[in-house]
Amino acid sequence: MSTQKYKTGKIRERNNENILSAAEQEFVLHGFKGTSMQAIADRAGVPKANIHYYFKNKANLYRTLLQNVLTVWNEELAEISPDSDPATVLERFIRTKVRLSYTHPNASKIFAMEIIQGAPYLKDHISVDMRQWVKEKTAIFQTWIDQGKMRPVDPTHLIFLIWSSTQHYADFETQVLEVTNKRKYEEEDIVRIGDFLADLILTGCGLKKD
């Protein structure tokens, strides 16, 4: 800082972003242990030693990325109130998660691999924050069920269903694109996926007219 030669850390900021972006891609491709600092450095276009200077070590860099994932998801997922209309809330929830799979596929993939491998860096977050989040949301779903506003489906598994079916389009992108013979998702694909999932799940919950 005292010897800062450039205008207010602009270079540092850019380097930071480059490194985080490069790390994200490498961690998706090879997992935490399988990713080398050298590969991240090469992709980011900086010397390997700089990454250690910025992030201390590999685990710290990885934790920063995981934290970013959780932040994005928290910011985008609107609040749910028991007074809201169930169909509206569920549909917006589903469509938001589908869109996040489209806009932040790597975030979803890193999170998925972390969980699959036993959540060594996220176990605390899951057993505290995430459990609390699910508890609050299922309570609201349950009041709707008690009021006869929706079919009596298990609220916890409903959340798992929405999580899994939406994140699938990010995590299993390769499989989806190969099976449907596409090169990449288009805006219209995302709309159609949202249409399909909202329609089927809302119908399954007894929240559709027809």
Add this chain to the structure above:
Amino acid sequence: MSTQKYKTGKIRERNNENILSAAEQEFVLHGFKGTSMQAIADRAGVPKANIHYYFKNKANLYRTLLQNVLTVWNEELAEISPDSDPATVLERFIRTKVRLSYTHPNASKIFAMEIIQGAPYLKDHISVDMRQWVKEKTAIFQTWIDQGKMRPVDPTHLIFLIWSSTQHYADFETQVLEVTNKRKYEEEDIVRIGDFLADLILTGCGLKKD
């Protein structure tokens, strides 16, 4: 073979199984690149050099495991005929996949990580066999829709929904157990999950009475 000292490869067979089982666990925990042959050897209780003697190299061992996954899935997933009852077929498909997530969680996890990382070893299988499998099944779903036997939902995305929602209980086992505050799945959990998914998806497809 010529210098075989033990009864007809019994030891070799046991070693093979030990190595495969150990490798499965290590690959789930650390991914392909992140897994070391030494760790597999330690877990299997054999010298590292033996694994190279049995499987030549790491990629070969990994490919063997992937092949086992595909074999298990193919064996267990019953055939679907257009003359069958849609509700019966879909419910059996869902419950079979839920049970496979319970009985073979590591198989599902290795497959999931392989796909998330871009399917470097399975791309061919996906773009040929899997695409063909989906093509056949969606054609059958479509005839049911044309005959008015089920609601007009997109058959391809219906398959993705069933895949994602069922495999979720294997791949995201850690998250599901932490959120629901359980130590491990019990037989009754599997039945309840099957009940929930069959009920919601069949209702969503218009295949339920009430």
Add this chain to the structure above:
DNA sequence: GTCTATATCCGGATAGAC
């Protein structure tokens, strides 16, 4: 703050004794 050079250790794979 940045980057080169290096220390130290671990990776996959194999040679060769048994």
Add this chain to the structure above:
DNA sequence: GTCTATCCGGATATAGAC
């Protein structure tokens, strides 16, 4: 067929010149 010893490239991390 089994296992010890070893090769050698690549891993994380840091020391120290600039």
